[in-house]
Amino acid sequence: MATPVADDRRTLGLPQPERPPLRKPRTSLKLRNALVGWTFILPNFAGFAVLTLVPVLTLFYISLTSWNIFGAAQWVGLDNFARLVGDKSFHTALGNTFYYAALHIPITIVASLSLALLLNQKLRGAAFFRTVAFFPYITSIVAVAVVWNMLFSPEYGPINQFLSLFIGGEMPGWTVSKDWAMPAVIIVGTWKDMGYYMLLFLAGLQTVPGELQEAARIDGANAWQRFWNVTLPCLRPTMFFVTVMVTIQSFKVFDLILVMTDGGPGQATLVLSQYIYQKGFEQFEFGYASAVAVVLFFICIIVTVVQFVYNKRKEA
Amino acid sequence: MNRKIMSAFGIAAAASLALTGCGGQDEPAAADGPVTISLAGWDFASTPEFQTLADAYHEANPDVTVELKEYPAGDDYDTALTADLAAGAAPDVFIVKNLKNYITFQEGGTLLDISDVAGELDPETGGLEPMSVDGATYAVPYRQDSWLLYYNKELFEKAGVDLPDGSWTWDDYAEAAEQLTEGIGEKQVTGTYLHSWQSTVQGFALAQTEGAALDGGDFSFLAPYYERELALQDAGAQPSYATVTTNELAYQSQFGTQKAAMLPMGSWYIGTLVAEQESGTADTFEWGIAPIPQLDESTTGTENTPVTFGDPTTMGISSDIDESKVETAKDFLRFAAGPDGAAALAEIGITPALIDDAVADAIFGLEGVPQDELSRFAYTTHDTLPENPVGQKTAAIQTILGELHSAVMSESTPVDEAITEAEERVANEVG
Numbered sequence: 001m002a003t004p005v006a007d008d009r010r011t012l013g014l015p016q017p018e019r020p021p022l023r024k025p026r027t028s029l030k031l032r033n034a035l036v037g038w039t040f041i042l043p044n045f046a047g048f049a050v051l052t053l054v055p056v057l058t059l060f061y062i063s064l065t066s067w068n069i070f071g072a073a074q075w076v077g078l079d080n081f082a083r084l085v086g087d088k089s090f091h092t093a094l095g096n097t098f099y100y101a102a103l104h105i106p107i108t109i110v111a112s113l114s115l116a117l118l119l120n121q122k123l124r125g126a127a128f129f130r131t132v133a134f135f136p137y138i139t140s141i142v143a144v145a146v147v148w149n150m151l152f153s154p155e156y157g158p159i160n161q162f163l164s165l166f167i168g169g170e171m172p173g174w175t176v177s178k179d180w181a182m183p184a185v186i187i188v189g190t191w192k193d194m195g196y197y198m199l200l201f202l203a204g205l206q207t208v209p210g211e212l213q214e215a216a217r218i219d220g221a222n223a224w225q226r227f228w229n230v231t232l233p234c235l236r237p238t239m240f241f242v243t244v245m246v247t248i249q250s251f252k253v254f255d256l257i258l259v260m261t262d263g264g265p266g267q268a269t270l271v272l273s274q275y276i277y278q279k280g281f282e283q284f285e286f287g288y289a290s291a292v293a294v295v296l297f298f299i300c301i302i303v304t305v306v307q308f309v310y311n312k313r314k315e316a
Numbered sequence: 317m318n319r320k321i322m323s324a325f326g327i328a329a330a331a332s333l334a335l336t337g338c339g340g341q342d343e344p345a346a347a348d349g350p351v352t353i354s355l356a357g358w359d360f361a362s363t364p365e366f367q368t369l370a371d372a373y374h375e376a377n378p379d380v381t382v383e384l385k386e387y388p389a390g391d392d393y394d395t396a397l398t399a400d401l402a403a404g405a406a407p408d409v410f411i412v413k414n415l416k417n418y419i420t421f422q423e424g425g426t427l428l429d430i431s432d433v434a435g436e437l438d439p440e441t442g443g444l445e446p447m448s449v450d451g452a453t454y455a456v457p458y459r460q461d462s463w464l465l466y467y468n469k470e471l472f473e474k475a476g477v478d479l480p481d482g483s484w485t486w487d488d489y490a491e492a493a494e495q496l497t498e499g500i501g502e503k504q505v506t507g508t509y510l511h512s513w514q515s516t517v518q519g520f521a522l523a524q525t526e527g528a529a530l531d532g533g534d535f536s537f538l539a540p541y542y543e544r545e546l547a548l549q550d551a552g553a554q555p556s557y558a559t560v561t562t563n564e565l566a567y568q569s570q571f572g573t574q575k576a577a578m579l580p581m582g583s584w585y586i587g588t589l590v591a592e593q594e595s596g597t598a599d600t601f602e603w604g605i606a607p608i609p610q611l612d613e614s615t616t617g618t619e620n621t622p623v624t625f626g627d628p629t630t631m632g633i634s635s636d637i638d639e640s641k642v643e644t645a646k647d648f649l650r651f652a653a654g655p656d657g658a659a660a661l662a663e664i665g666i667t668p669a670l671i672d673d674a675v676a677d678a679i680f681g682l683e684g685v686p687q688d689e690l691s692r693f694a695y696t697t698h699d700t701l702p703e704n705p706v707g708q709k710t711a712a713i714q715t716i717l718g719e720l721h722s723a724v725m726s727e728s729t730p731v732d733e734a735i736t737e738a739e740e741r742v743a744n745e746v747g
Contacts (some may be wrong), residue, residue, distance in 0.1 A: 010537040047714030068403065068420055068424060070402055070424025071424055072421075088744060149561070152562060153559065154351065154561065157562065172730075176558040176561060176562060178729070265723045266722060266734070267723075268723075281395055282711060
């Protein structure tokens with residue numbers, strides 16, 4: 001991959017008079033710019049190719065085989081996908097993944113945007129609170145899970161003790177209850193992720209022109225109207241980026257669930273990524289696990305493409 | 317890198333054999349000129365057994381060096397080792413840590429047939445028989461822990477409850493747990509402690525129920541065991557599963573700091589408890605070991621052999637090993653799984669697969685280990701069945717049963733419903 005650079009230099013070294021006048025310099029400039037661009041992308045692309053592209057392409061092949069990692073893979077065509085159709089655990093994992101995404105995406109966006117708006121004010125100690133909000137994002141996921149599990153403890157946890165001050169009757173069982181485990185995981189997921197997206201929204205908010213706000217204010221728009229008609233439209237590029245990122249992240253959720261509930265109780269929080277891990281690394285069914293991964297891959301691709309198309313249409 | 321090192325060793329070994337004029341002879345190459353074999357293990361800082369075996373073998377065979385190769389601990393051991401095995405870069409000898417993956421390694425052709433080594437071992441070696449696959453053996457057990465009942469003598473006396481005498485069924489155990497909780501009368505202290513692992517219920521049910529099998533498709537044998545545990549946690553005689561998991565309770569501190577009067581646990585805990593009492597991490601109190609409670613009276617009492625469970629930890633030889641080292645590796649396995657390896661392991665408080673009088677003397681000679689007759693009986697006499705019987709479907713079935721365990725113990729799903737669901741899932745998903 002080092003050749004383009006060499007070519008580039010050689011191109012640069014060519015004596016000018018030999019070129020046809022007018023047209024060639026423009027092409028050469030274009031080429032030169034392109035080559036410079038590629039050179040900048042190259043290190044990243046090389047890493048991407050080796051660590052992501054090749055594995056993903058291999059994944060498609062493995063998903064069409066039966067392979068226990070040792071020895072040769074056996075070609076089975078679409079058998080793995082046919083098996084997915086009747087696999088109840090896969091259906092459960094698929095349903096749980098959508099359950100997580102359906103709540104985690106909107107709640108995280110609303111929470112992080114609210115935080116950003118709040119901390120975009122000229123408050124005393126705003127920098128401190130920004131750091132506080134960002135902190136969960138950089139905290140070790142295992143530490144987060146352990147502490148939140150204790151907070152959620154049905155008998156001795158502070159959350160239920162606090163709730164019991166206001167509501168009577170049976171308290172939620174949180175991570176050890178089939179119905180409450182997923183909400184518990186979503187709460188922690190949102191808490192952990194919102195700081196990062198808040199930061200992106202904060203950056204986006206800096207691009208909202210002050211004059212527009214000013215003009216709206218003079219026209220008598222109240223705060224809500226200014227937010228809805230000025231801030232939000234100006235934030236659309238940021239909003240689009242955040243939505244795409246949160247969506248992909250939600251569908252790929254894995255580590256948080258693995259350490260918090262391990263998919264339990266029963267299969268109450270089993271998500272696709274964990275199912276892939278179970279089938280592959282615990283049960284050595286790498287072919288079947290790859291088929292599930294292909295499904296997850298297409299879910300992410302389709303949702304992202306839909307978002308891009310929607311964004312394009314809005315832009316037009 | 318590893319391959320380079322290994323092939324370098326291979327060449328060195330071959331060269332030394334050629335130099336000493338021993339190449340190509342029929343006699344075992346063991347101890348003929350310096351040979352180095354590599355051994356995979358994990359977490360050497362807190363798991364001294366690998367170094368102990370390597371040193372003991374080197375002492376007996378000065379020409380052979382067993383070089384340790386450290387892998388990550390926990391479940392990552394299997395993942396990392398699997399990757400090396402698949403890449404053909406695994407050490408000469410490796411530990412098959414989890415019995416449920418043994419069959420995958422064997423079918424993947426990563427293990428050498430070592431039936432000859434197995435045939436020479438004492439038939440009494442714990443866990444040897446279950447390692448046979450279609451009449452051939454590919455890994456031999458060098459350590460075999462079994463589950464026992466630990467109890468705190470002082471808390472029993474305080475509550476005025478009779479100490480275990482080896483005659484207990486699980487019902488006697490449950491009754492004692494409730495009496496203890498009431499008799500001790502302290503808020504945070506319970507009669508017993510059950511850890512959150514699925515084996516703490518399922519391992520006993522599978523081993524002790526006649527006709528119970530993992531791949532039989534019928535899990536009704538689990539029901540009485542689960543009902544008993546649920547009753548115990550409802551009665552407050554043991555911390556609930558919810559409390560154990562959400563607060564990440566450690567069994568070592570529950571029993572070690574006298575928050576529970578009894579603890580069903582594996583024999584590895586003897587060494588841990590002794591060490592923790594010595595270092596002050598655990599309280600100093602008198603404790604004892606009793607046979608694990610039985611399903612019914614047919615196997616209770618010191619005149620019978622109590623039935624318990626425990627997976628052997630085994631060692632196999634990589635099929636990628638250099639031909640010239642095979643005999644040396646086999647000899648090392650014979651040593652590790654035989655009486656000499658057992659004696660070396662017992663000295664550091666580890667329960668070897670072969671328990672004879674010398675091993676028992678060594679274990680009970682350690683300071684802090686209880687000296688009563690029942691403790692020694694419990695340690696030396698038991699019929700230990702595997703938690704993960706060797707079979708292709710074991711790993712998948714254990715995942716389903718693990719989910720059953722968390723659903724039942726968290727009281728999310730009634731026992732019978734969870735069992736029916738697991739049976740259906742095994743039929744549909746495992747086949």
